[in-house]
Amino acid sequence: MLEISDLVCGYGQVAALRGISLSVGEGQLVALVGANGAGKSTTLRTISGLVPARAGSIRLQGDDVTRAGPQKMLKLGVAHCPEGRRVFPHMSVSENLAMGAYLRASDAGLKADYERIYTSFPRLAERRHQMAGTLSGGEQQMLAIGRALMSRPRLVLFDEPSLGLAPNIVEQMFAIIGSIRDAGTTVLLVEQNAFAALELCDYAYLLEAGRIVMSGKGADLIDDPHVRAAYLGS
Numbered sequence: 311m312l313e314i315s316d317l318v319c320g321y322g323q324v325a326a327l328r329g330i331s332l333s334v335g336e337g338q339l340v341a342l343v344g345a346n347g348a349g350k351s352t353t354l355r356t357i358s359g360l361v362p363a364r365a366g367s368i369r370l371q372g373d374d375v376t377r378a379g380p381q382k383m384l385k386l387g388v389a390h391c392p393e394g395r396r397v398f399p400h401m402s403v404s405e406n407l408a409m410g411a412y413l414r415a416s417d418a419g420l421k422a423d424y425e426r427i428y429t430s431f432p433r434l435a436e437r438r439h440q441m442a443g444t445l446s447g448g449e450q451q452m453l454a455i456g457r458a459l460m461s462r463p464r465l466v467l468f469d470e471p472s473l474g475l476a477p478n479i480v481e482q483m484f485a486i487i488g489s490i491r492d493a494g495t496t497v498l499l500v501e502q503n504a505f506a507a508l509e510l511c512d513y514a515y516l517l518e519a520g521r522i523v524m525s526g527k528g529a530d531l532i533d534d535p536h537v538r539a540a541y542l543g544s
């Protein structure tokens with residue numbers, strides 16, 4: 311589904327990604343873990359076209375999309391669920407969901423998609439006319455996920471979906487992300503909550519200072535002494 315090769319990018323003088331390569335197979339849930347500032351968010355921003363690549367390539371189902379830009383990537387079925395949720399606070403829940411659908415070619419199936427999201431997230435259904443800014447953190451995260459799903463993506467990029475949420479909500483959030491993969495959507499998940507991400511994923515990459523330093527099945531990374539000492543606190 312997604313093939314990244316030798317990707318380099320940065321901000322001005324700051325080198326954020328120093329030549330990373332990774333791949334995400336169709337229907338897989340792949341996790342990208344690493345410390346603050348390792349380049350995880352930049353990886354997702356570059357895939358979704360928000361940050362330009364300086365070198366290297368991004369291929370989506372075999373096509374070169376390295377310089378496609380954000381609108382095209384969304385049209386191609388790549389949805390980005392950004393860090394910090396970024397819902398539109400002065401718009402209602404249903405208006406936020408509508409924003410996720412604005413690039414769809416037609417309205418066919420739109421009503422059914424709203425209903426599917428309201429069935430998956432009953433709290434959003436109850437609050438569909440409420441301003442998004444008045445929702446709790448967990449509800450806003452659910453709304454950000456629902457909004458991403460409204461574009462009917464083939465690939466969803468999740469950036470730190472557990473950030474700032476209460477532990478019981480975090481568990482629910484990971485279950486939701488697992489169910490999105492189980493429903494057939496490919497997922498690339500960025501997380502600082504390394505243990506939960508490694509437990510959930512099919513495959514994982516460890517990013518340190520803009521380089522991939524390790525990759526493997528989640529269970530293999532959980533067992534690795536460096537990962538345990540640096541990221542799992544044991």
Ligand SMILES: Nc1ncnc2c1ncn2[C@@H]1O[C@H](COP(=O)(O)OP(=O)(O)OP(=O)(O)O)[C@@H](O)[C@H]1O
Nearest residue numbers: 321324325326344345346347348349350351352353
């Ligand atoms: N808008 C920006 N302008 C300048 N430098 C940036 C910008 N965004 C990120 N950086 C720098 O790029 C590098 C990678 O940052 P990035 O946000 O991708 O890391 P991260 O792994 O997602 O960390 P975090 O979990 O803290 O978001 C860091 O050195 C960071 O300071």
